[in-house]
Amino acid sequence: MIRRALEVFLFLAALTALWQLLYLVSGDVALSSPRDTAIAAMELLIAESFWRHVRETFSAFGYALFIAAGGGLALGLGLGLHRLSGAVAEPILVSLYSLPKITLYPLILLVFGLGMSAKVAFGALHGIVPVTLFCMNAVRTVNPAYLKTGRIMRVSRGAMVFTIVLPAALPEVFSGLRVCFSLTLLGVLIGEMFASQRGLGFLIMNAVGLHDVRTVMAITLLLAAFAVCANSVLLMADLRLHRRV
Amino acid sequence: MMRIHAELQGVTRVYPATPTHSAVHALGPVDLALGRGEFFSVVGPSGCGKSTLLEVLAGLAQPTAGSITFESATIQGAVPDGVGVVFQDDASFPWLNVRENVAFGLKRARLPAAEVRERVEYALSFMGLDDFALAYPAQLSGGMRQRVCIARTLVTQPRLILLDEPFGALDQQTRLLMGDELLRVWRETGATVLLITHALDEAAMLSDRVGVMSARPGRIIEVVKTGWSRDRDSRLASDAQFGNITSRLWRVLREESLKGLGRTGTPPRKQETI
């Protein structure tokens, strides 16, 4: 445990050193120094207006995550259980997964208009595909011996989904949810960058427009810290689930 | 005259053709009658349709032709009450601990909670799993996981127990001991047991009768009666009769196994051991 903490600390120290070096090479125009950035981040954290933007971003993220995870689970489960529709949908989903979704953003803006719903839709669009794909594959590849056991125990089809298929698929589904989490956040932020008057994405773009390198980097730093923390918690849970198999 | 508990008449199973494979005639026609309380083993070359036989008998798969009766009712591709199966592949649920695994089959049975607890605890101690009740299958050895599966089957108190190579993954010593445990289950529950195995000595030691299957499509070409008493155990292995039965099984099976390998009655270059 102490070793692990030491490793993390050394890694962060190395990263900061690299950052300082890059700053010395490139100068004030492109980067702000680690020290300046940390101060800027502190300033942001105590500013009332910053938290308004945070709330805006995270409520959009919450809705988007809910839609992506819930929709993806339902869709993946359905497609996994029904072979033919799964076979039809899979190539479509895979190409959607690899498509740069920014190309669809104008379309989304047309449909949803500027504002909250467009961000939510764009975030959900990023997140829903991986959950669906992971969930579909997990359901399809559930060990047939588990299903036979259920039939021998005379478990009804409906109960089989909840007592066998989903628990068996859970580790894979959770991996999908982990990817979903990151991509949905990405989607919401990109959405805010290009068509929004509020939120962290907007704040970054605004600062870029003002050549306020410090603020850009401070927000990026805070977002990165959040993403890394959230992801490591999810990754830990993920590994735990996979160890049971 | 034995009372018939389960019976297959002219049962065949053909796996239908798929876009990538042609149809596979996996089984039969098979005629087989299991007596009530009998211990019957099936041996046969690999891929001859043993698992298919079990699935059809359990009502997990529909026969292509023929009929199956269990306790005088016809099985029509639906699992009847009173049948328990231990599968060839490890089927313990990794997301449940040992106790939850064992209790799984009783969740939907409308039994009083005390009765459920009692049956689960009994099955756990019977299979020597008390100390592992809270462990997850990933923490157990293959043999113990298979014991979990047997315990999970036992709690439902099946009258017909079907086991598909349950000890296939175990070493010889453990296999013999597990065989003893299986005999104990059989004696104490009075259930009818159908055991599928590839180990001739196991079949010869445990069974009242042993059916030998042909290469695919599997038919039962010979049934060997052992004549053991009901309270037998693995010490039989030193009995002279044991050797006789094993070698008789091998004589029949050798021919079929060669066919299964795509060769016919030519003497093998390498001496094969039993």
Ligand SMILES: Nc1ncnc2c1ncn2[C@@H]1O[C@H](COP(=O)(O)OP(=O)(O)OP(=O)(O)O)[C@@H](O)[C@H]1O
């Ligand atoms: N779902 C399936 N679709 C098509 N063919 C199948 C299917 N399941 C089994 N078979 C074929 O049917 C034949 C019998 O299979 P089965 O699993 O019953 O044999 P087995 O005697 O249990 O084999 P083993 O000794 O390896 O356990 C095999 O040739 C197998 O390839």
Ligand SMILES: [Mg+2]
């Ligand atoms: Mg088999």
